[in-house]
Amino acid sequence: MTLDLDGASAPPRRNGELAFDAPWQYRVFGLAAGVVERRFDDDWAPFRRCLKDAIADRPQRPYWDSWTAALEELVVGTGLLGPDAVSRRIAD
Template sequence: MTAPLDVDGTAAPPRANGELVFSAPWESRAFGMAVTLYEAGAFTWPQFQAALIARIAAWENAPDQNRPWSYYHHWLAALEDVLDEQGTISCDEVATRALTLAQRPAGHDHHH
């Protein structure tokens, strides 16, 4: 079961020439974490999309002046919302795991 990623719309991931674009390693990890959990049946894609759209809408209605726009900050927050709502895992656990992943050195995930 592959995640049905929207090509357009509010919740569409950033792309360049049709390819997904990540500006930092943690973004691709957050993306992969959501897709893997979806594929494992932790939540439905419409649930995740609704959470993502809600997070983006909340930011647009009250932009955090201290944090510039970041699609994947919203992506990760939506993932936390969905998992917390499902009772799969608590937000604290997701945040701790995400922080651990984000602190890995660049290139850690690439094996030669």
């Protein structure tokens, strides 16, 4: 078991603490925070429910994978994007 106390040296560090392993994780964090701020009136509760479900659904999945799944669930579940929009875009 590793707790990854020192972690990888990927940016960004914030006051010496590492919150992300890779730039895409930082980006999808910012994307979710932006969506919550702009589209949900800064209310994190709906996203938090999706995140809790995403983690409960697959507890061993890496955290930022669950985060991404939660964001997709949030925007699809509230009708901001169509159900297959992301899968279709990836297939293009």
